[in-house]
Amino acid sequence: xxxALKKQILKYMxxxxxxxxPPDKMRKAMSVPExxxxxxxxxxxxxxxSGKLVVGSGNVARLPAMGGRVKGTFQANPKGFGFVIPDExxxxxxxxxxxxxxxxxxxxxxxxxxxxxxxxxxxxxxYAGIIVKVLERGTKRVVGNLRKVGDEWQVMPDGSDYVDxxxxxxxxxxxxxENDKVVVDIxxxxxxxxxxxxxxxxxxxxxxxxxxxxxxxxxQYDLPEEFTEEHLDQARDAAAKFAxxxxxxxxxxxxxxxxxxxxxxxxxxxxxxxxKRLGDETWVLGIHIADVSTFVGMDSPLDVEAxxxxxxxxxxxxxxxxxxxxxxxxxxxxxxxxKRYAKSVYVTYDRDGNVQGREFANSLIExxxxxxxxxxxxxxxxxxxxxxxxxxxxxxxxxVLARAIEARRKKAGMLHxxxxxxxxxxxxxxxxxxxxxxxxxxxxxxxxxxMVEANEAVxxxxxxxxxxxxxxxxxxxxxxxxxxxxxxxxxxxxxxxKKLDRSEMQDLLEAVKxxxxxxxxxxxxxxxxxxxxxxxxxxxxxxxxSKHYCHFTSPIRRYAxxxxxxxxxxxxxxRLNQIGLEEVLxxxxxxxxxxxxxxxxxxxxxxxxxxxxxxxxxxxSSRLGDEIDGVVSGLTGxxxxxxxxxxxxxxxxxxxxxxxxxxxxxxKNQAVVGKHTGKAVRVGDSxxxxxxxxxxxxxxxxxxxxxxxxxxxxxxxxxxxGKKGRKGRRKGRRKKSKxxx
Numbered sequence: 001x002x003x004a005l006k007k008q009i010l011k012y013m014x015x016x017x018x019x020x021x022p023p024d025k026m027r028k029a030m031s032v033p034e035x036x037x038x039x040x041x042x043x044x045x046x047x048x049x050s051g052k053l054v055v056g057s058g059n060v061a062r063l064p065a066m067g068g069r070v071k072g073t074f075q076a077n078p079k080g081f082g083f084v085i086p087d088e089x090x091x092x093x094x095x096x097x098x099x100x101x102x103x104x105x106x107x108x109x110x111x112x113x114x115x116x117x118x119x120x121x122x123x124x125x126x127y128a129g130i131i132v133k134v135l136e137r138g139t140k141r142v143v144g145n146l147r148k149v150g151d152e153w154q155v156m157p158d159g160s161d162y163v164d165x166x167x168x169x170x171x172x173x174x175x176x177x178e179n180d181k182v183v184v185d186i187x188x189x190x191x192x193x194x195x196x197x198x199x200x201x202x203x204x205x206x207x208x209x210x211x212x213x214x215x216x217x218x219x220q221y222d223l224p225e226e227f228t229e230e231h232l233d234q235a236r237d238a239a240a241k242f243a244x245x246x247x248x249x250x251x252x253x254x255x256x257x258x259x260x261x262x263x264x265x266x267x268x269x270x271x272x273x274x275x276k277r278l279g280d281e282t283w284v285l286g287i288h289i290a291d292v293s294t295f296v297g298m299d300s301p302l303d304v305e306a307x308x309x310x311x312x313x314x315x316x317x318x319x320x321x322x323x324x325x326x327x328x329x330x331x332x333x334x335x336x337x338x339k340r341y342a343k344s345v346y347v348t349y350d351r352d353g354n355v356q357g358r359e360f361a362n363s364l365i366e367x368x369x370x371x372x373x374x375x376x377x378x379x380x381x382x383x384x385x386x387x388x389x390x391x392x393x394x395x396x397x398x399x400v401l402a403r404a405i406e407a408r409r410k411k412a413g414m415l416h417x418x419x420x421x422x423x424x425x426x427x428x429x430x431x432x433x434x435x436x437x438x439x440x441x442x443x444x445x446x447x448x449x450x451m452v453e454a455n456e457a458v459x460x461x462x463x464x465x466x467x468x469x470x471x472x473x474x475x476x477x478x479x480x481x482x483x484x485x486x487x488x489x490x491x492x493x494x495x496x497x498k499k500l501d502r503s504e505m506q507d508l509l510e511a512v513k514x515x516x517x518x519x520x521x522x523x524x525x526x527x528x529x530x531x532x533x534x535x536x537x538x539x540x541x542x543x544x545x546s547k548h549y550c551h552f553t554s555p556i557r558r559y560a561x562x563x564x565x566x567x568x569x570x571x572x573x574x575r576l577n578q579i580g581l582e583e584v585l586x587x588x589x590x591x592x593x594x595x596x597x598x599x600x601x602x603x604x605x606x607x608x609x610x611x612x613x614x615x616x617x618x619x620x621s622s623r624l625g626d627e628i629d630g631v632v633s634g635l636t637g638x639x640x641x642x643x644x645x646x647x648x649x650x651x652x653x654x655x656x657x658x659x660x661x662x663x664x665x666x667x668k669n670q671a672v673v674g675k676h677t678g679k680a681v682r683v684g685d686s687x688x689x690x691x692x693x694x695x696x697x698x699x700x701x702x703x704x705x706x707x708x709x710x711x712x713x714x715x716x717x718x719x720x721x722g723k724k725g726r727k728g729r730r731k732g733r734r735k736k737s738k739x740x741x
Contacts, residue, residue, distance in 0.1 A: 003591040004537040005036070005043035006052075008475075013053065013063050014089045017480035020060035031476055031539055052088055063091040066115045066127055070095050073138065074131065076107040084113045084129060092127055101130035104189045106196070108138020139186065142166060142198070143216045145207045145697050146180045155184050155198065156697045158220060159610065164190060166198045174200045181205055181212040183219055208618045208696070210430025213611060214318055221607040224309050227324050234302045235324040238295040242331045242341075250341065254366040257390045258288060260334055261443055264372045268312075268321070269334040270556040272342070272367050273450060275397050282356070283349045283401050287454040288365050290332045291341040292555040293565040296323065303562075307593070310600025312557035315611050316424050316432075321557070328556050336370040343568060345454045345552075353404030358457045362572055371395070376443035395443075402446040405453060413502035413545035417509070417522050422648030424615060432615040435647045451553040452544060459548040462567055463538070465576050469567055470560045470594055472551045474532040474541040485528040491670045492517045492684060500528075502545060517684040519631050519643065534560050534594040534601075559597055613699050616647050620701065621694040627706055632685045635672055637665045642687050642703055651703035653689065659710030676714035 080099035113129035144157040154165040184198040205212030274286035313320040555561040634641035655663040661674035689703040
């Protein structure tokens with residue numbers, strides 16, 4: 001817990017809007033609960049003693065100065081310059097590295113840089129740096145497209161992390177051809193004047209083909225692939241033992257009507273629902289979660305591998321599971337008509353969806369029906385053909401209870417962002433042939449509400465016993481981000497109070513529904529929020545308005561849930577308050593584990609988004625000149641970003657394509673404005689655009705408006721026009737000259 005608090009303190013002090021603060025006020029500003037007051041003081045003391053923060057007059061805390069050497073990670077910019085992100089926070093933040101001072105550093109390298117003063121801005125010293133040593137290479141291998149430029153063979157790396165080509169000296173060694181997707185080991189690193197040189201170690205296939213792009217994504221994001229025989233043998237043994245056992249001393253509820261509701265292509269069903277109505281006033285909801293912990297022993301080879309993977313990865317057309325499929329799609333999956341082990345959470349509600357009680361059990365279940373979201377939606381809307389009366393009644397009751405729970409949670413401050421997702425349509429070769437908005441019917445909300453309730457129930461139970469565990473935390477928004485949101489919302493014509501809380505965010509999201517600003521403001525609200533993460537720190541979940549929260553409902557695909565299942569098992573065995581935590585998970589590993597599985601989760605999301613973008617851009621590359629409907633989603637000093645919601649990708653519109661005027665980005669008013677006509681483009685504006693160019697390796701889509709905003713060159717306006725103006729200027733010069741004499 002101390003380590004988690006130290007991390008949060010440094011993160012808080014690294015914010016742009018941080019004002020030197022005494023430790024007691026800092027704890028309150030960080031929303032650290034009073035029951036962690038002593039742990040906070042210890043964490044603060046350790047940071048001070050190690051020199052990671054300093055306390056000055058007035059007992060206020062600051063980060064230390066820049067120092068004579070900065071050790072950190074170099075992050076390059078496509079324009080040549082970059083930044084060193086320090087390993088240890090300082091009061092000046094990241095160190096700017098000019099292009100000529102990069103030495104031979106590449107993005108991701110661990111480096112040492114020497115800071116140099118560049119002057120002052122608003123009273124603060126400004127620094128630039130020069131890289132003096134590369135400690136460890138972060139980029140040793142790149143994935144990209146092979147091309148011939150003149151007499152030279154080059155590989156253009158995928159994505160934007162490393163943007164310079166790599167020269168290939170011996171193309172014939174792997175029989176690679178132009179436009180192949182290849183993996184390259186870096187042999188000679190770049191300098192200020194020379195490109196990197198490398199050797200092809202693997203040919204993945206033709207660039208643009210589905211199999212090659214999948215392999216490239218796995219390589220680029222260092223995703224896990226096949227399980228070893230040791231892992232598979234352990235999974236097979238678990239399956240064999242399950243087949244030989246009976247109920248394992250569990251509560252047998254195989255005669256209870258239960259359903260699973262999942263996407264049509266899902267194969268790992270880890271949650272099933274039952275529901276009883278007791279009279280007109282009481283509901284008993286059963287959330288039954290696949291009991292993975294029974295089959296994956298702690299510290300077993302399979303557990304170590306699952307911890308390393310952190311989670312399953314869901315790519316378009318392919319799943320990289322956290323557990324072997326004999327478990328994830330077999331004995332752990334709650335398939336209809338099959339007896340399965342589960343951990344069951346029973347929550348009792350009154351008619352308004354208020355929690356009246358909670359119980360927990362190990363159970364033996366048998367799912368009655370496997371429903372898709374679309375099928376469940378049809379049942380809710382009255383199309384019940386082909387489904388039993390019991391299943392129909394259950395689904396309709398589920399809707400009634402879910403709406404009551406949703407209303408209660410919204411009243412408590414739960415936020416819901418309306419950001420439509422895109423679902424790709426793939427042909428048999430894996431190519432994207434079209435895309436459409438993903439299904440967002442109410443059964444999605446039903447399952448979401450029930451899963452949130454189960455997660456909260458288990459976290460509340462563990463907090464009663466005061467045991468540390470991996471929580472799912474979502475810190476409050478940073479004040480600087482909240483201010484930026486308020487400024488943007490004001491420009492859009494909406495008002496927000498200076499102190500932004502959940503209630504005001506809810507009102508704002510409701511106010512923009514159906515307006516042209518809906519997508520843009522939902523995106524800005526999302527950007528104003530911090531990322532949810534895994535941590536033992538007890539600070540609650542801002543977006544869900546929950547004080548006690550963890551992940552429990554998806555142990556097939558998330559390792560965090562598996563750790564929570566093991567603690568729940570201790571409770572069910574009546575020994576949660578009797579054991580040392582070392583029996584379950586050593587305390588020192590909790591913070592480290594939380595950081596690791598937060599990283600694997602983010603890496604999986606980046607890989608999925610990146611591959612989606614690649615497949616969509618490959619499709620659009622054959623549709624140059626086609627028109628799309630978009631919404632202006634971002635403004636910069638070099639162009640306008642337009643979001644195509646059908647395909648879920650952004651394209652860049654160059655200022656020159658807006659029309660015959662001189663266009664400039666007005667940051668204060670968040671608009672791109674024509675100097676002579678006053679025509680303006682703002683975030684949220686609709687724009688019909690045509691596809692001008694596609695650069696798949698760089699993940700870049702270039703668009704142009706179908707209709708220019710200004711079609712005729714505006715007449716120049718002069719403050720002193722014609723002969724009179726020139727005469728006036730000459731007269732002014734004579735007067736000025738006379739004055740000098």
